Amino acid sequence: MSRIAIIGGGAAGIAAARCLAEHGKDYVLLEAKPFTGGRCVTDHATLGAPIDLGAHWLHSPALNPLVGYADRLGIRYSRAALAGRYSRNGAWLNAKEQAACETYVEECFARIAACDGDVAISALFPDTNSPWHDVFLAEQGAKQGVAAATSSSRDFANYVWEGDDCPVTDGFGTLLSQLADGLNIRVDTPVNRIDWSGRDIKLTTPDGILVAQRIILATSTAILHDGIEFAPALPDWKRRAIADLPLGSCNKVALRFSRPVFGDCPPSLILPLRGAHEAVEIVVRESDLEIATCLFNGPFAKELAAAGHPAMANYALERLSEIFGSDVKQASMPQYIIADWDHDLHIRGCYAAARVGRADARAELARPIDDRLFFAGEACSTNYMGDVHGAWFSGIAAAEAASA
Ligand SMILES: Cc1cc2nc3c(=O)[nH]c(=O)nc-3n(C[C@H](O)[C@H](O)[C@H](O)COP(=O)(O)OP(=O)(O)OC[C@H]3O[C@@H](n4cnc5c(N)ncnc54)[C@H](O)[C@@H]3O)c2cc1C
Structure with missing residues (x-):
């Protein structure tokens, strides 16, 4: 016993x-x-570099005890935040558009924080005509893994996030x-x-x-x-x-390329904007490797996972070639990594949303x-x-x- x-x-x-x-x-x-x-699982073999299938960032490093453990164990992570970039239909937002977009998203977060009750997040935004509303929804979907219509505003507001996100390389x-x-x-x-x-x-x-x-x-x-x-x-x-x-949904595809395909793009977290439903983030060139990791969030992640692994990989390649050109497809190596948490028998989703x-x-x-x-x-x-x-x-x- x-x-x-x-x-x-x-x-x-x-x-x-x-x-x-x-x-x-x-x-x-x-x-x-x-x-x-x-x-928290890392695949070291498939792409010849450590790729996290689940958690990858140490959030709120100042209050996160795992930072101290990483230091003691000699596990490397980066203190440098990735550049955040937005692309719409393959074109990068210019500086003015990006600033307007970031301001709008901050205003949305402030509106949720100011809400007294506990309502669906979508109810706080009856007017969604802003050209940046899909960016806000993509970020909300990434945090909660569920659609704004089913997500609790108080639960979202309760979340404490301080400082940067440090990727565990x-x-x-x-x-x-x-x-x-x-x-x-x-x-x-x-x-x-x-x-x-x-x-x-x-x-x-x-x-x-x-x-x-x-x-x-x-x-x-x-x-x-x-x-x-x-x-x-x-x-x-x-x-x-x-x-x-x-549990909400967040699934990943990681791809490696046989030659440089990202041009002069620095290590970045990219949001390819394609309307409110397709909540996707792409990390490219982390640790200066020609690797892209796509994260699919919320209901869209579930739909794509249901379509099967090749469909997930193809979708990732389509979004990447829209931004970086068709060489992405030619240079893509045959091995890729899929993390489908919706169909993981012992987990069955990404994280809980109230x-x-x-x-x-x-x-x-x-x-x-x-x-x-x-x-x-x-x-x-x-x-x-x-x-x-x-x-x-x-x-x-x-x-x-x-x-x-
Ligand atoms: C794609 C993705 C990206 C993420 N990114 C980040 C990130 O960047 N930073 C971050 O901080 N967090 C991130 N998270 C969230 C983070 O991974 C989780 O919040 C955290 O790891 C959950 O830990 P846990 O111990 O609560 O549950 P789990 O990690 O789910 O552990 C539960 C364990 O129970 C086992 N189990 C299940 N059933 C049984 C049973 N019947 N008997 C015995 N064992 C059982 C499971 O196999 C599992 O090992 C991410 C999650 C996902 C899916």
């Missing part, structure tokens, strides 16, 4: 395990996949896997059923039943929703909180049951939701509560 079992080996589970290990507690972490990291997944080193972890061990009817909690795994006194649930909300059977069922208030924090009127569901999700079932994960964080450091803080909070 382990006194405390952690279910899920992403950032939250790893943080919880490290905290329990530091306090000398008896714990085990059970991870469904053959590796830890969850939504060695890979965010590399950092997380080093942080998991030496912990008591069983991989390839999905927990399918949790029987908490008696004094001991029984966890059913393919290797048999494991018994614990307390558990920390550190999976995505999609898995809590219907990926694990609870006996008895979780109480109504908890099930409501889980249901009101569904339903309209339900920003307070995060605090309910984080609240323990009976002082025996504890909850962690990015969705539990009220201010750093959707971020690795939000998941990390929640894992520590759950571990401290579970070992109290």
Whole structure:
């Protein structure tokens, strides 16, 4: 019997395990996949350079504890922010247009912050005639992974973001896997059923039943929703909180080119503007490599993922050749990386966005049951939701509560 079992080996589970290990507690972490990291995974092989399939940026570096870990472990990240550039129908916005666009987006964020209630973000913008409204929607979609019509204004306003975004050039997944080193972890061990009817909690795994006194649930909300059977069922208030924090979508394609194709474009984060629906961001030439990583956000990401991997890669090549010319297609190397989180059996989306009127569901999700079932994960964080450091803080909070 382990006194405390952690279910899920992403950032939250790893943080919880490290905290329990530091306090000398008896714990085990059970991870469904053959590796830890969850939504932080780095592919080193396919393109000959580290490519993050999920998280890549250390947000809010001043308050982000993972920056300190990266420093101690010698994991490289960049302090230099990428140039932000916008292109419409293949043409770069000029300086005046870009300034007008950035001002408009800031005004939209300010309007959301000033809203007293908790309404759909789209309801705050009945007049969407601004030529820059699709830019705002692309940025909102990137943060929340859902459409403005289904996204809670308060949840969005609660998010704390300070300072720059630092890309982890060695890979965010590399950092997380080093942080998991030496912990008591069983991989390839999905927990399918949790029987908490008696004094001991029984966890059913393919290797048999494991018994614990307390558990920390550190999976995505999609898995809590219907990926694990609870006996008895979780109480109504908890099930409501889980249901009101569904996962949005953010998927990626990374491509490498056999020769320089980006001209004199510096390392950049590009928004190719194609109307409100196609919420896409493209990172080019990070670390001066001829690599492009396209991020698809919100409902558009889901549609593209449903169309299949070749369709995702083709879409990325179309957008790139619109901006950089047709040589992009000729120079594209045959191997590419697809990160389709919607169809990842053990995650099923990118990050949780509160339903309209339900920003307070995060605090309910984080609240323990009976002082025996504890909850962690990015969705539990009220201010750093959707971020690795939000998941990390929640894992520590759950571990401290579970070992109290
Ligand atoms: C494409 C993308 C880009 C992102 N970019 C950034 C970024 O740049 N910066 C940033 O800070 N954040 C980013 N994020 C968000 C960040 O990755 C997540 O918020 C964070 O990693 C979530 O960690 P977690 O521990 O809450 O959950 P997860 O990482 O999902 O961990 C949960 C773990 O539980 C396991 N599991 C599931 N079911 C079971 C079961 N039944 N039994 C045992 N184990 C189970 C899963 O396999 C998984 O390993 C991004 C996410 C995506 C998808």
